[in-house]
Amino acid sequence: MGKTQTFKDRPKPPTKEQILADLSSAQETDVVFHTHFAEQVAAIPNVKEDPANSERSEETNKTDPALVNFTYEKVRQLVHLHNQLTYEPQKLNEQYQQLEKLGEEVSLSIEELRAAAEHVMSKTKK
Known part of the structure; x- marks a missing residue:
């Protein structure tokens, strides 16, 4: 009489572009991105579309x-x-x-x- 538990699949993590868009659209008063983690956020490279990136597969480009x-x-x-x-x-x-x-x-x-x-x-x- 065992119970079977089914768990929902984890949501997919946001793509690099979504994260960077969130970071760039964060307001100056956002404590998390601009005060507490300012150095780490500044260290994240800015990704721009170029021909080399467009040739990569979608899976590679995601995360x-x-x-x-x-x-x-x-x-x-x-x-x-x-x-x-x-x-x-x-x-x-x-x-x-x-x-x-x-x-x-x-x-x-x-x-x-x-x-x-x-x-x-x-x-x-x-």
Whole structure:
């Protein structure tokens, strides 16, 4: 009674031209392409159609392994950062609650010290 799972095929990665078009059309305010990865984006060669490229097969022209690996690693890093940021509000709330508790404990300790100091002062005056 085994289950058979069928997975959808992975979508095809974007072509080199599609990636380069995305990069070139990115706005100047795009943090990902123009701020965080500016050096890497600048290092990607600009591909222009020339007779030598048009003679290559469609399969060869689709993907550049270095560009695919670069893009994959950056997307993987962004997904990791997104996952981390998803839990940050909860972490901050827990830290805030801990600080509130510590603040209350410090206030109680200060009051106890004041009371003890007043008690000592009152006994020394007698």
